[in-house]
Amino acid sequence: MNIIFTFKPPIEMQKELQQSFPDIRFHYFNQIEEGQSIWGEAEVIVTFGEDLTPQHINNAHHLKWIMVVSAGLEKMPLDSIQEQQIMVTNARGIHKKPMAEFTFAYILHHAKGIHNLSLLQNQRVWNHTLKTQEINEQCIMIVGTGAIGQEIARISQAFGMKVIGVNRSGKMVDHVDEVIQLDSLKEALPEADYIVSILPSTKETVHIYQYEHFQKMKESAVFINIGRGDVVEESVLIDALLNQEIAHAYLDVFKKEPLPADHPFWNMKNLTITPHLSSHSEHYLPRAMAIFKENLSSYLQKEEKQQYINVVDIEKGY
Amino acid sequence: MNIIFTFKPPIEMQKELQQSFPDIRFHYFNQIEEGQSIWGEAEVIVTFGEDLTPQHINNAHHLKWIMVVSAGLEKMPLDSIQEQQIMVTNARGIHKKPMAEFTFAYILHHAKGIHNLSLLQNQRVWNHTLKTQEINEQCIMIVGTGAIGQEIARISQAFGMKVIGVNRSGKMVDHVDEVIQLDSLKEALPEADYIVSILPSTKETVHIYQYEHFQKMKESAVFINIGRGDVVEESVLIDALLNQEIAHAYLDVFKKEPLPADHPFWNMKNLTITPHLSSHSEHYLPRAMAIFKENLSSYLQKEEKQQYINVVDIEKGY
Incomplete structure (x- = not known):
């Protein structure tokens, strides 16, 4: 199973993820375009939520779940996501x-x-x-x-x-x-x-x-x-x-x-x-990753949608 | 009975005090030296605590109580005050x-x-x-x-x-x-x-x-x-x-x-x-006056010292 990150978390965080989920292939890219070669094989995409286009969604043939490491979703291609019935979770609460x-x-x-x-x-x-x-x-x-x-x-x-x-x-x-x-x-x-x-x-x-x-x-x-x-x-x-x-x-x-x-x-x-930094904190990414890991465990155990943390209601947009 | 203020509270506050205590003669001065003519007749002095000298205490022959509209007492002539057994209360708590x-x-x-x-x-x-x-x-x-x-x-x-x-x-x-x-x-x-x-x-x-x-x-x-x-x-x-x-x-x-x-x-x-203003507030004087009025009622009813709000322990200095 392949998971694509459209950003690069610190190397310690990468190591820790791999140790927690040894059977998963994690792919980390500096930006979304670098991941094109395996894009079609990704089941999960982890993103800050500002880089996805409808094209990306349509090309992601195995995509089941998008984890947005942020709270705002206004730059997400929500129509395509809804059409493809892809689950979206976000990092609300950690802000x-x-x-x-x-x-x-x-x-x-x-x-x-x-x-x-x-x-x-x-x-x-x-x-x-x-x-x-x-x-x-x-x-x-x-x-x-x-x-x-x-x-x-x-x-x-x-x-x-x-x-x-x-x-x-x-x-x-x-x-x-x-x-x-x-x-x-x-x-x-x-x-x-x-x-x-x-x-x-x-x-x-x-x-x-x-x-x-x-x-x-x-x-x-x-x-x-x-x-x-x-x-x-x-x-x-x-x-x-x-x-x-x-x-x-x-x-x-x-x-x-x-x-x-x-x-x-x-x-x-x-x-x-102030330059959009009210939510900034050295604890931001660790807290978002904690949510991701919880949800990834649910995903691997094929749990019901309501078992996930922070599932987004695509209709409402939050 | 005479009460000297070594500062001038707003006129509304003066009126309100007089209404609450109609039998008391309140004397308001811009600074302590202006009050010399009736100094010897004051039973109570209300001060911010930075203007009293041992001389003032010795000349205040009827002085029983000093209300300090502040918390710090390091500029007060505490030795003279203790010698003359004058009660001191302050405004601690309102800060x-x-x-x-x-x-x-x-x-x-x-x-x-x-x-x-x-x-x-x-x-x-x-x-x-x-x-x-x-x-x-x-x-x-x-x-x-x-x-x-x-x-x-x-x-x-x-x-x-x-x-x-x-x-x-x-x-x-x-x-x-x-x-x-x-x-x-x-x-x-x-x-x-x-x-x-x-x-x-x-x-x-x-x-x-x-x-x-x-x-x-x-x-x-x-x-x-x-x-x-x-x-x-x-x-x-x-x-x-x-x-x-x-x-x-x-x-x-x-x-x-x-x-x-x-x-x-x-x-x-x-x-x-910052210029010593951490305690500043538009509510400062009203709150201090509320304490003063409570204590003045106790004074008029000749209550025990422990009935007063914020009696200062002169030995400890607070």
Whole structure:
């Protein structure tokens, strides 16, 4: 049985996989095109999810399962995959700790005015009267209440924040004070001090935040997007920030990544840009491989689909 | 009965105090010297704790109680106060939330490399490969396990960190995984990723961190001081940072404040300076006044000393 990786994990990880599964032939490539000669023989493909085309799916005559070492699936050829009835699993869940930490790094950065404190140090200026805010008793709205959203909610409550979760169904989840339906998002926005968007990119979420949404937010509100960049049209966000509808936006995701060097986002005063790394961590690949190995054991034992970790619902796109 | 404030709270706060205690004469001054004419008649003095001299105490013939709207008492004339058997209460406890938030602002700032991310934005550079760390599963050592230390410990555990508390007695406290005695500090340092010092300034704590302590710490360790500046000699810390015994120090407190503009600390690369504001918050004075009012009620009802909130043990100095 052949398994193709369209990236090269560290050599120790390769060795360890081989030891755990001695009968499997693992093939590691720096990029997908290098694997063409044995592509037709692969039963399993392990990928970061940004390199597969419908052509790849159609040429993979023995393909049964794709393991995506990521959470977002918007670059996957889902129609072809569904047509061929290929199972997809992903690495959702392993992002939650680094992403919650990242979110609070910037929430606290904002509340404590660290940007200004840093400028003052450069100028050798001691300003004891600088205003800082507390986040406890402030309200955080978490749009998208999956594993990542719930982890952010858990930490929010530890800090004594009021937590409003937003999801499609309005179904209650752990660690939030209340849940509202995505349909009612706009009405609830005036209450939030921090709005954290962790929405995936789907037909329903594209451009979901309109200009009027930013108008509904407090002038002191902070918008943090660690989900996908296309939930808000860039021109809309630029207008909202220029008109100071909100205090600041922290964006880790963009419509086009890398963000082009001439993009107007770069030098906006009330916008902070990070290069899509909220989920980064030295623990990332080991955790993803742990999921893969569990699922590979299930695969070898020919278990039912529901026995696998993180099977993706291709219809929903997550 | 006369009560002197050696600072002026907002006018609303003054009104509210008068309404709550209509029979008391409150006197508010911008600074202590302005109150000399009625100094001898004051039974209670409310101060930030940095303006009283032994002379003030000796001249205050009716003084029974000093409310310090702060936590540190190292600038108070404690010998004179003890001699005259004046009760001192302070505002400890109200600092814990802003200080824990401040501590995590800088812990996460460090772990997520926000300083570098900020420089990259200035240069319009997208660097997706920047290394970031997770704090979960890292070890935090909290030196000083009072109200502030325990609040930091609580948040640390919410983030999944291992928490070592350090105090004089070695007595267990809430939210820590283990407690060690201050005497054994040095031996435990090699385990810590973050060392947070919240020690007050007392005879026992002056220069408690020696060069050998920094040698014992990991090279990747981060030292955060939000207690008092004199726990480490500045030359010792400068040497430790220049020799990269640790990765970074975040200092909110200094031997001499404001830190002089020509101080070598200002432009050290692995040292971050903040102007003693970790406890700052718009909620600070309201919370301190809530304690004062509670205690004032006890005072008027002539209650026992143990009924008061935050009575200071003058011997111990906290």
